[in-house]
Amino acid sequence: MARVISFFIERHQFRILRICIGILFLWFGALKFFPGLSPAESLATQTIQIMTFNLMPQGMIMPSLALMEVGLGLLLVFSREFKLTFWILFFHMCCTIMPLFILTEITFKDFPFQLTIEGQYIVKNIVIISAAFVLLFQKKNNRIHN
Structure with missing residues (x-):
């Protein structure tokens, strides 16, 4: 039985990784459709307001973010094309890291080492970004070896 499981995981490891990341995006994105359910709601709203110079109406921030994250989750789970998905994910991750630089009073107890729970x-x-790079380069390595 262990050999079967090992063979299955080895054969499908990258697909499993994509689906797991996709489930995270589907889950966290779906929470954002319902006001007050996402623990990241306030932080995300403040970050997007700063990054868009308050040009995006506050009532559109969470639904837009929810739609983006659910869409990204669906792409990760169901799409075979990863290059576009990777760049969307990378853009999203760059945006999610921004509070470490623009909202340090929320993300750090004592800058630069003691993070708050939001931080x-x-x-x-970082783990999701690393996994995305593994998936991106896995595709290139498969083309080289095949």
């Missing part, structure tokens, strides 16, 4: 929530995205 920790952001820093864990």
